Amino acid sequence: MSHSWADQKGFFMSRHYQIATVFGGTGFVGRQVVRELALRGVIVKVATRVPERANYLRPCGAVGQIVPFICRYGDAESVAHAVKGSDFVINCVGILFERGKSSTFQKAHVEVPARIAQACAVEGVERFVHVSSLSCDKAQSKYAKSKLEGEKAVLANFPRATILRPSVIFGPDDHFFKMFAELSRYVPCLPLIGGGHTQLQPVYVGDVADAVMACLFTPRVREKHNPEGKIYELGGPEVLTFRQVYEKLFTYTERKRMLVSVPWGMAKVQASFLSLLPSPLLTCDQVETLKSDNVVSPGAYGFETLGLQPKSLDLILPGYLEGYRPGGKLAGSAYKT
Ligand SMILES: NC(=O)c1ccc[n+]([C@@H]2O[C@H](COP(=O)([O-])OP(=O)(O)OC[C@H]3O[C@@H](n4cnc5c(N)ncnc54)[C@H](OP(=O)(O)O)[C@@H]3O)[C@@H](O)[C@H]2O)c1
Known part of the structure; x- marks a missing residue:
């Protein structure tokens, strides 16, 4: 097959x-998503308020493949600049608690996603995946309500967006298991908020990143089940009560702690003091979130629809919780001779 010079020029000039x-x-x-994209040879612009925060991600790709990109989220032009030229956009911005006037749920979970979705529409991006939160349509917390409003704002501005x-979410450096593992090193008892009956379906961070990749790339998904405009609920293979979550933690940290049932009202009183900390362990809004089960709804699209099988806690937790054993990682029974 022969190619004319014009064909070849067209090939070299078109971005491949x-x-x-x-x-x-x-x-x-976000960093797990960046790593997975880099593995697939994608050039990744890491949009951040502070570009230095993204420097450690550069070695995930070849020289120049990972590009920290400053973004002023309050400025639509800055957001559009970050989106410009991209085929894919993924939004992993989120906060667990509010701080001052600049870091509110309304701004981070509603206004920012709306601005990103608007930019995606104007710039004609191929796929936009927005990371939301399970049970945001059920829980009555400010966090959940803002997440739901954010989803609506995304779909209003970019109806083809995929919502996860x-x-x-668990995995090395998670906000959940590591916090309780750290706490269990210093305190003799841990709180069972609302009696510890709330059901959770912890999901591995690598599986969440795989779901993002499936929504962007997998042809099977595109052919048999187009993810555009759909909402996927992502839960791991096990549904556990909060009490059972603690029990898993105790198994892998080899630290058994007393569990103290704390009624909802009392938990809110405690949370109101804890929320004064610079990085609060618990806020009143999180207590409110815990009142609703956090499990995948029957019939919802999920990992199965995407052709993925999520990993269990028992497979992943030992890898990063063994450092919390009394005496450290090498003191556990697995290393005794
Ligand atoms: N972790 C979980 O268990 C979990 C569960 C369900 C849903 N989610 C959702 O998953 C997404 C990612 O969560 P994550 O655990 O990766 O959160 P994370 O580790 O706290 O990261 C969130 C990122 O958002 C940016 N950010 C933080 N505050 C911001 C603000 N006020 N304005 C603009 N950007 C801000 C930060 O980037 P820069 O500082 O670099 O700008 C940060 O890297 C969020 O939407 C979260 O709600 C998480």
């Missing part, structure tokens, strides 16, 4: 690599 912008790419979920709603 893909570009993605990951908002919140420096975070727990993960349950509580």
